[in-house]
Amino acid sequence: MTGLLAAAVVLTAPRWLPARVVALRVKVFEKVNGDDAITFPNARVGPDRFLEVYAHPAANGRSRGAGLSDLFWYWLAPGPEVHQEHLEAGPRYDDVARTTRALLSGPGDALSEAAARCAGRVLDELVTGRVTAVRLRDLMLPVWAEYFHELVFGEPCTREARELVVGHADDVVTALKCTGLRHPGRRARLTRYLARRVAAGDARRPLPATLTPAERVHYLQGTFFNTAVVQMSEAMAHLLLALAQHPDEAARLAADPGDERHFANVLDETMRLYPLFGIAHRITTGDIALDERTTLPAGSVLCFNYPEYHATGHDRPEVFDPSRWERVPAREAHHIPFGVAANRPCPAWRVSPLALRAATGEVLRRFTLHSTVAHTRSLPSRGPCLLVRVGEPLPARRLAVLGALLRARDRWEDVWLSAVQLVLGTVMVLHARRLRLAGRYFDTPGCPRPPHTQETTE
Numbered sequence: 001m002t003g004l005l006a007a008a009v010v011l012t013a014p015r016w017l018p019a020r021v022v023a024l025r026v027k028v029f030e031k032v033n034g035d036d037a038i039t040f041p042n043a044r045v046g047p048d049r050f051l052e053v054y055a056h057p058a059a060n061g062r063s064r065g066a067g068l069s070d071l072f073w074y075w076l077a078p079g080p081e082v083h084q085e086h087l088e089a090g091p092r093y094d095d096v097a098r099t100t101r102a103l104l105s106g107p108g109d110a111l112s113e114a115a116a117r118c119a120g121r122v123l124d125e126l127v128t129g130r131v132t133a134v135r136l137r138d139l140m141l142p143v144w145a146e147y148f149h150e151l152v153f154g155e156p157c158t159r160e161a162r163e164l165v166v167g168h169a170d171d172v173v174t175a176l177k178c179t180g181l182r183h184p185g186r187r188a189r190l191t192r193y194l195a196r197r198v199a200a201g202d203a204r205r206p207l208p209a210t211l212t213p214a215e216r217v218h219y220l221q222g223t224f225f226n227t228a229v230v231q232m233s234e235a236m237a238h239l240l241l242a243l244a245q246h247p248d249e250a251a252r253l254a255a256d257p258g259d260e261r262h263f264a265n266v267l268d269e270t271m272r273l274y275p276l277f278g279i280a281h282r283i284t285t286g287d288i289a290l291d292e293r294t295t296l297p298a299g300s301v302l303c304f305n306y307p308e309y310h311a312t313g314h315d316r317p318e319v320f321d322p323s324r325w326e327r328v329p330a331r332e333a334h335h336i337p338f339g340v341a342a343n344r345p346c347p348a349w350r351v352s353p354l355a356l357r358a359a360t361g362e363v364l365r366r367f368t369l370h371s372t373v374a375h376t377r378s379l380p381s382r383g384p385c386l387l388v389r390v391g392e393p394l395p396a397r398r399l400a401v402l403g404a405l406l407r408a409r410d411r412w413e414d415v416w417l418s419a420v421q422l423v424l425g426t427v428m429v430l431h432a433r434r435l436r437l438a439g440r441y442f443d444t445p446g447c448p449r450p451p452h453t454q455e456t457t458e
């Protein structure tokens with residue numbers, strides 16, 4: 001009897017375990033946030049006032065005073081104290097933000113052409129068969145490693161440099177998703193490479209004058225060889241997985257790659273359902289009065305929930321339907337895939353859609369995409385997918401069998417990954433709490449110039 005019960009528990013695990021583990025993880029992270037955290041939209045501040053609070057001038061603190069910062073700095077080490085995303089407002093932030101904008105700027109045609117070239121080169125090198133099983137995120141990491149290397153140094157990326165960048169970006173995103181621990185040694189190898197390039201004056205634009213030479217290296221590593229590479233690879237993984245599961249949309253894009261409007265709708269719909277930020281947070285640096293009775297005091301941690309906000313104001317928000325953007329212009333919807341213009345939006349707001357479109361065109365020119373796996377926002381599976389070469393289609397029955405196998409493996413992998421995420425997430429939360437990288441930094445008299453830049457690697 002006990003044996004039967006145990007067997008039933010194990011066999012039904014894919015149905016109940018992942019959701020329970022996600023709920024438990026949310027609880028662990030809520031604990032890290034502490035009691036001062038408030039998540040929006042909520043019953044008092046609904047979606048109609050979400051942007052007003054997000055864009056409030058007092059909602060501009062980034063790292064100081066939030067328990068969560070220790071965890072984010074831990075995941076982004078080395079160099080989180082000079083990562084644009086984590087810098088407090090002030091002259092250093094302005095200098096860094098200006099440099100990022102300069103490095104990301106350029107004629108649209110050239111930015112698109114470089115993305116197509118990098119994507120084409122990587123695809124031709126890594127996907128050679130008639131049918132290839134890939135993890136979309138893994139396939140895209142080298143594409144964006146090459147792209148951002150070219151953008152920063154103005155020259156093609158060597159194989160050695162690509163491996164360093166991919167190793168580092170993969171390590172950061174794997175730790176962020178709690179599916180693996182950090183490997184500071186892997187990250188340090190990229191730091192050494194970048195230090196050589198920066199010392200030789202190889203960057204295409206002047207680096208922030210307000211940073212020390214070591215900080216400039218960490219700034220490049222964090223913003224371009226972590227955030228840029230990871231975000232673009234994640235965005236592509238979501239986009240291609242959505243296309244794999246909506247073949248009509250994929251066929252329409254493949255048939256008319258010049259249809260910019262349709263691509264924009266598909267991208268908007270993908271980013272609406274699977275925004276790259278689950279929650280973005282700010283720490284208030286002054287009071288925010290909501291009404292006569294309610295004030296958010298200075299020092300509050302405000303958490304802006306993207307998926308929840310994106311789900312409001314639409315019919316059937318759970319359905320992937322790019323055509324909804326033909327009826328509702330994105331600027332009039334509850335839609336902020338790149339953040340809010342008034343409060344530290346994404347500096348790659350312009351370049352990302354151009355580059356994603358060019359790279360997607362290269363994929364669809366070569367392959368049709370097929371996937372039966374669960375598509376979730378955090379996508380710990382890294383997007384398993386079959387690429388079938390255009391012009392060499394598979395018989396429908398063989399495709400159905402491969403699809404069934406993919407789905408079965410994905411369901412069981414989900415159980416395993418949920419358990420891994422719970423254990424490793426807890427380990428990293430505790431380790432980050434012990435290291436207290438952000439807390440120690442802000443405790444140091446005379447910060448923002450920290451005495452410890454190297455210790456942040458461990």
Ligand code: HEM
Pocket residue numbers: 084085086097100223224227228229231232235271276277280281336337338339340343344345346347348352
């Ligand atoms: C499709 C791709 C991308 C999406 C959807 C995306 C999304 C976002 C969002 C929503 C924010 C604002 C979060 C907040 O309010 O705290 C943000 C910030 C940021 N993003 Fe992106 N991003 C993408 C690609 C990139 C790329 C390619 C870079 C390259 C450098 C980049 C660098 C940054 C930085 C540095 C910030 C912090 C801005 C600041 O605090 O001043 N992102 N991104």
